[in-house]
Amino acid sequence: MEAELTKQTNRITHVFTKKSTGLLNVYFTAGFPNLDDTVTVLEGLEKAGADLVEIGMPYSDPVADGETIQQSNMQALENGMTLKTLFEQLADCRSRVSVPILLMGYVNPVLQFGVEAFCQKCQEVGVDGVILPDLPLDLYLDEYEPIFQQYGILNIFLITPQTSDDRIRLIDEHSEGFIYMVSSASITGSTSGVSEQMLAYFDRINAMNLRNPRLIGFGIKDNETFQMANQYANGAIIGSAFIRLLQENGADGNEIAGFVRTIKG
Amino acid sequence: MTVLEPKTSFEVSNKGFYGRFGGAFIPEMLYPNVEELRQNYLAIMADPTFQTEFRALLTDYVGRPTPLFLAERLSNEIGATIYLKREDLCHTGAHKVNNTIGQILVAKRLNKQRIVAETGAGQHGVATATVCALMGLECIVYMGEIDMERQQPNVDRMRMLGATVVPAKSGSKTLKDATNEAMRHWINNPVDTHYIIGSVVGPHPYPDMVARFQSVISEEIRTQLLEKTGHENPDYVVACVGGGSNAAGAFFHYLHEPSVRLVAAEAAGLGVSSGHSAATTALGKPGVLHGSRTILMQTDDGQVTEPYSISAGLDYPGIGPLHAHLFDSGRGDFYAIEDDEAIRAGFQLSKLEGIIPAIETAHALAALPKMNLQASDVVVVCLSGRGDKDLATYSKYL
Numbered sequence: 001m002e003a004e005l006t007k008q009t010n011r012i013t014h015v016f017t018k019k020s021t022g023l024l025n026v027y028f029t030a031g032f033p034n035l036d037d038t039v040t041v042l043e044g045l046e047k048a049g050a051d052l053v054e055i056g057m058p059y060s061d062p063v064a065d066g067e068t069i070q071q072s073n074m075q076a077l078e079n080g081m082t083l084k085t086l087f088e089q090l091a092d093c094r095s096r097v098s099v100p101i102l103l104m105g106y107v108n109p110v111l112q113f114g115v116e117a118f119c120q121k122c123q124e125v126g127v128d129g130v131i132l133p134d135l136p137l138d139l140y141l142d143e144y145e146p147i148f149q150q151y152g153i154l155n156i157f158l159i160t161p162q163t164s165d166d167r168i169r170l171i172d173e174h175s176e177g178f179i180y181m182v183s184s185a186s187i188t189g190s191t192s193g194v195s196e197q198m199l200a201y202f203d204r205i206n207a208m209n210l211r212n213p214r215l216i217g218f219g220i221k222d223n224e225t226f227q228m229a230n231q232y233a234n235g236a237i238i239g240s241a242f243i244r245l246l247q248e249n250g251a252d253g254n255e256i257a258g259f260v261r262t263i264k265g
Numbered sequence: 266m267t268v269l270e271p272k273t274s275f276e277v278s279n280k281g282f283y284g285r286f287g288g289a290f291i292p293e294m295l296y297p298n299v300e301e302l303r304q305n306y307l308a309i310m311a312d313p314t315f316q317t318e319f320r321a322l323l324t325d326y327v328g329r330p331t332p333l334f335l336a337e338r339l340s341n342e343i344g345a346t347i348y349l350k351r352e353d354l355c356h357t358g359a360h361k362v363n364n365t366i367g368q369i370l371v372a373k374r375l376n377k378q379r380i381v382a383e384t385g386a387g388q389h390g391v392a393t394a395t396v397c398a399l400m401g402l403e404c405i406v407y408m409g410e411i412d413m414e415r416q417q418p419n420v421d422r423m424r425m426l427g428a429t430v431v432p433a434k435s436g437s438k439t440l441k442d443a444t445n446e447a448m449r450h451w452i453n454n455p456v457d458t459h460y461i462i463g464s465v466v467g468p469h470p471y472p473d474m475v476a477r478f479q480s481v482i483s484e485e486i487r488t489q490l491l492e493k494t495g496h497e498n499p500d501y502v503v504a505c506v507g508g509g510s511n512a513a514g515a516f517f518h519y520l521h522e523p524s525v526r527l528v529a530a531e532a533a534g535l536g537v538s539s540g541h542s543a544a545t546t547a548l549g550k551p552g553v554l555h556g557s558r559t560i561l562m563q564t565d566d567g568q569v570t571e572p573y574s575i576s577a578g579l580d581y582p583g584i585g586p587l588h589a590h591l592f593d594s595g596r597g598d599f600y601a602i603e604d605d606e607a608i609r610a611g612f613q614l615s616k617l618e619g620i621i622p623a624i625e626t627a628h629a630l631a632a633l634p635k636m637n638l639q640a641s642d643v644v645v646v647c648l649s650g651r652g653d654k655d656l657a658t659y660s661k662y663l
């Protein structure tokens with residue numbers, strides 16, 4: 001009953017009921033390029049028409065990330081970014097933006113913060129979901145699922161071209177919101193482009209008729225790759241390309257709007 | 266060579282936990298690779314043809330068993346009976362090769378064509394490049410840019426052996442970052458590549474697999490000590506701990522022998538509270554790094570702290586989860602050894618016994634005067650490697 005309620009009110013779930021194609025989720029690193037840019041970028045993305053926003057919690061050892069996102073993490077940490085500061089920055093963000101917000105990062109800072117305290121804070125400031133690539137599915141199910149559910153925080157799982165059908169079914173069963181489809185066997189920021197193999201993987205997943213919507217991430221960088229993702233899934237996630245924009249132009253509302261317009265076409 | 270049944274092991278749970286430490290905290294992109302290994306490693310290692318091949322290479326290629334040497338002059342100086350387990354006499358000059366021989370045979374049985382590895386001191390990189398040359402597999406080694414400078418001879422050795430050495434330029438540019446880069450490489454090449462981790466770190470099953478390959482060290486100690494003293498068990502086994510593979514191997518068959526104290530020497534750098542240290546158990550808290558929950562040097566915010574040690578092989582902010590458990594449970598005694606103490610111990614062994622130890626190993630020797638040893642005590646020190654690679658550092662103290 002309680003779980004049903006949170007499902008209805010969660011902004012991520014809601015955005016997928018309104019729209020089933022062409023959803024754009026944009027990743028940026030908190031506290032980058034300047035410590036106080038977090039909310040500026042968040043607001044800029046909402047105004048620009050991003051459908052979801054993924055805020056990176058910077059970490060010293062981001063093993064699933066390529067150079068661009070690694071460097072934004074290092075820069076944010078040098079700027080003094082911490083999880084505590086991030087929650088302070090987001091404290092009244094819900095009076096300004098209504099876009100679904102996800103926090104993306106690595107499990108160690110969350111463990112140090114305390115998983116329950118973290119979920120509680122997420123709920124308090126209005127974060128809707130979390131992506132923690134190195135939190136394993138079995139540990140999440142054994143130890144953390146009830147805590148996430150209690151605070152109505154969706155835990156988003158990744159699948160890759162190497163993930164077996166059985167495991168995808170298991171992930172689908174325990175997912176709410178959407179499934180994050182990693183486009184190829186790679187870290188973020190790969191530039192390998194769209195291959196036959198990739199399309200075969202997208203087709204395979206489509207044929208599985210999963211209960212959750214899917215967003216394709218890794219390697220999405222322009223309108224062409226975004227359109228491709230829309231053909232095979234409900235939308236796409238873009239990260240490194242947007243980080244490069246912020247790196248070059250700072251947290252500028254017009255630049256952000258122009259970027260999102262170009263991607264969406 | 267007779268194969269002794271282990272009296273014990275580290276008793277890892279099927280999810281890879283040692284008490285509250287261990288597990289497999291990996292992104293989904295690594296799950297298939299690690300799962301393939303987890304499902305196969307025990308069966309592969311138990312296969313008699315594997316064992317025959319592994320044992321033959323340890324004997325004929327590595328030069329095992331390595332001697333157990335009674336260091337009489339050092340014993341007099343310390344005031345106890347000190348035996349040295351001569352892993353420095355392994356082919357390539359350190360214990361690291363015990364593990365790389367084992368893992369390359371596993372990789373071949375999993376039909377992998379390429380090997381990726383990380384290295385700190387370069388010993389593991391050399392040991393990996395060596396077995397890749399032996400087996401004709403492509404080899405890519407990530408090494409921190411700073412470590413490439415301070416361990417230059419090993420960089421040249423790896424290149425001569427046909428490996429590609431890639432500088433890790435992120436973060437602190439040392440072992441931690443080389444490990445990140447090797448993991449990223451494995452994510453990008455999931456099907457045809459095996460990652461040979463160089464210590465008892467990483468996601469399950471790595472700590473267990475590496476400990477099993479290194480367990481030959483204590484297997485031999487038991488037999489050799491029995492021959493020499495009439496007893497299998499010493500009073501102490503001492504080893505240095507970077508990630509902890511030579512220590513895991515030296516402790517393995519003594520874990521459940523309560524009369525044997527297990528002593529681990531960590532690198533304190535310029536001093537535990539100097540801000541320039543790698544003394545993980547003294548400075549760390551439980552946390553997750555490189556796929557396992559262990560004791561980790563980190564900030565309150567959970568960012569991994571950049572460690573420091575004069576020794577590239579101990580310059581790591583974590584320890585293997587099985588050692589975190591030994592520490593947590595009180596089964597192991599952990600000593601923090603400063604740079605200067607290690608250097609002095611390295612010179613002492615060179616002059617007293619004619620053996621120049623690796624600076625990593627010198628940390629284990631430097632623990633001896635701190636242990637309040639009695640004249641009747643029998644101590645085995647794992648002499649994990651030789652010091653040729655460290656001459657540039659040692660020569661600053663000549």
Ligand SMILES: Cc1ncc(COP(=O)(O)O)c(C=O)c1O
Pocket residue numbers: 359360385386387388389463464465505506507508509510511512577578579623625626649650651
């Ligand atoms: C000679 C020697 N001893 C010890 C170590 C530390 O590794 P471990 O703690 O895994 O034995 C190294 C690592 O490079 C080494 O070269």
